[in-house]
Amino acid sequence: MIRVIPNYKRIYNDMITRKHPEKQEQCRSILGKEDLSMLDVIKLNDIIFGIKDKQTVIFNQMHRSYDENTILEILSYQHKNNMNNTQLANHFSLSRNTVAKWKKHFVNRHSHSLKA
Structure with missing residues (x-):
C-alpha cells in the first residue's frame, strides 16, 4: 500500500500567496524548511487562521494524526x-x-x- 503525503509546503505557500499575503513574513521561517513536520503544519495553521472557538479546537484536535x-x-x-x-x-x-x-x-x- 502506497501512502501519499500531501505537499504541505506547496499547499501553504499557495494559500498564503492567494488568500493571506499579510501572513507571509510570519510563515517564512517555517516554509523555508526543506521538509515540513506535522508540528510545522499545525504552527502554520495557527498563524494563518488563528485560534477558533472551543468547539472547533476540540473537533480539530480529535482529527489530528x-x-x-x-x-x-x-x-x-x-x-x-x-x-x-x-x-x-x-x-x-x-x-x-x-x-x-x-x-x-x-x-x-x-x-x-x-x-x-
Whole structure:
C-alpha cells in the first residue's frame, strides 16, 4: 500500500500567496524548511487562521494524526524543556494518556534520538 503525503509546503505557500499575503513574513521561517513536520503544519495553521472557538479546537484536535517523526519531535521537546507529561500535553493540546502511550511505545526504541 502506497501512502501519499500531501505537499504541505506547496499547499501553504499557495494559500498564503492567494488568500493571506499579510501572513507571509510570519510563515517564512517555517516554509523555508526543506521538509515540513506535522508540528510545522499545525504552527502554520495557527498563524494563518488563528485560534477558533472551543468547539472547533476540540473537533480539530480529535482529527489530528501524528507521524512517528512528529511524535519523536514532541517527546524530544519534552526532554529538552524538562516538562512532565501534563505540561507537555497542555502545551501541545494532547491528552496525558496519549503522551504516556507515546512514551511507552517510542522511548525505549528511540531513546538515543530523544536526548539530542
